[in-house]
Amino acid sequence: MRFIILFLIIAFATGRPGLAQEEMPLDGGPFDMVFTEIAPGVITGIRPYYWRTPVAGASTIIIGENEVLLFDSPGSREGVRQVVQKIRELTDKPLTFVLVSHGHDDHTRGLVALKEAYPAVKFVSHPLTREYIEDQVMARTARILERWPVFLATFKSDLESGIDSGSGEPLSEGARIDYSQTLHDADVIMADLAQSMPLSPDILIENSIVFDLGNRIVRFEHIGFGNTDSDLIAYLPGEKILLVGDIINHPIPFGFPFKPRQLVITLKVLLDYDFEILVPGHGDILYDRVFSDKVIELFIYVNWQVDEMVEQGMTYEQIQESFDWKDYAESFSGGDPVNEYLFDGWFQGPSLDRSFKERTALDEAKE
Numbered sequence: 001m002r003f004i005i006l007f008l009i010i011a012f013a014t015g016r017p018g019l020a021q022e023e024m025p026l027d028g029g030p031f032d033m034v035f036t037e038i039a040p041g042v043i044t045g046i047r048p049y050y051w052r053t054p055v056a057g058a059s060t061i062i063i064g065e066n067e068v069l070l071f072d073s074p075g076s077r078e079g080v081r082q083v084v085q086k087i088r089e090l091t092d093k094p095l096t097f098v099l100v101s102h103g104h105d106d107h108t109r110g111l112v113a114l115k116e117a118y119p120a121v122k123f124v125s126h127p128l129t130r131e132y133i134e135d136q137v138m139a140r141t142a143r144i145l146e147r148w149p150v151f152l153a154t155f156k157s158d159l160e161s162g163i164d165s166g167s168g169e170p171l172s173e174g175a176r177i178d179y180s181q182t183l184h185d186a187d188v189i190m191a192d193l194a195q196s197m198p199l200s201p202d203i204l205i206e207n208s209i210v211f212d213l214g215n216r217i218v219r220f221e222h223i224g225f226g227n228t229d230s231d232l233i234a235y236l237p238g239e240k241i242l243l244v245g246d247i248i249n250h251p252i253p254f255g256f257p258f259k260p261r262q263l264v265i266t267l268k269v270l271l272d273y274d275f276e277i278l279v280p281g282h283g284d285i286l287y288d289r290v291f292s293d294k295v296i297e298l299f300i301y302v303n304w305q306v307d308e309m310v311e312q313g314m315t316y317e318q319i320q321e322s323f324d325w326k327d328y329a330e331s332f333s334g335g336d337p338v339n340e341y342l343f344d345g346w347f348q349g350p351s352l353d354r355s356f357k358e359r360t361a362l363d364e365a366k367e
């Protein structure tokens with residue numbers, strides 16, 4: 001239950017950096033993608049506004065001499081339509097495999113539309129990802145539709161009152177921008193959600209698999225606990241490209257992973273790959289390691305501080321109150337009020353919760 005609530009927070013608590021309110025609403029639709037060729041025959045689609053509701057991950061089209069592979073599906077029917085159109089513009093080779101990095105809705109709700117466009121396509125994931133899709137995402141898709149009117153009504157009344165009804169605090173600028181944009185996009189979002197649905201993956205990979213698309217190799221690998229317990233990343237050794245799913249997100253890291261100490265180990269393994277381009281699950285394509293190094297440092301800092309405070313006998317509430325975030329919020333948000341709002345909601349709150357719980361569970365296991 002907790003996870004569902006937090007997922008909904010990811011899906012709906014969003015805001016856009018650097019946007020003055022008079023610029024609202026944004027141009028284009030909420031699912032529109034911009035495609036960048038990051039290497040010859042490797043094309044990544046991301047949305048121009050990474051935060052726009054509902055959040056949606058990056059998709060990377062990989063074209064070999066014989067066939068086409070897609071790393072991560074858009075989470076929407078419209079996103080899939082744009083990806084399929086892009087593939088058909090570029091090549092008449094078939095899309096044969098879709099690599100599903102993890103099971104979260106924003107990467108799996110578009111699978112039904114991909115299957116319609118390419119009936120022979122196979123979806124590849126970790127076995128736990130299939131379990132998660134079948135047990136949780138399929139049911140949740142219907143529930144989200146039921147809850148939408150409630151979210152929208154809350155956004156409307158919070159905007160009118162200027163008070164965040166959840167916390168009782170004044171509504172932040174970031175929240176105002178987000179709520180206004182979401183209300184503007186609501187009909188388009190709901191219409192798409194009503195027709196989107198994940199499907200069960202066909203091929204299950206626990207460790208790794210290598211695809212030879214014809215003069216192009218793609219390794220799809222599980223390297224440890226990441227954003228979930230079943231993330232798979234893709235590595236293109238010839239092009240030195242890493243597609244990491246939601247293990248890394250830009251510009252605001254996700255603090256939601258349940259095992260932040262294990263995540264640090266996974267991040268270190270990840271950054272040991274010989275890569276020049278890293279495509280995060282959300283946000284901008286990264287052409288160096290600066291941001292990824294910063295993300296590891298942040299998780300290490302949070303875990304270390306939580307450990308110290310637990311060892312001093314502090315309760316979770318005391319830790320929350322006295323935690324020193326140093327200049328991390330400013331450093332990740334760049335001083336932008338909307339990014340600050342997201343750093344608070346997507347990182348600070350959940351990362352403290354997860355780090356404390358993981359530490360407590362480890363202590364209990366020792367006893």
Ligand SMILES: [Zn+2]
Binds near residue numbers: 056057104106107281
């Ligand atoms: Zn995601």
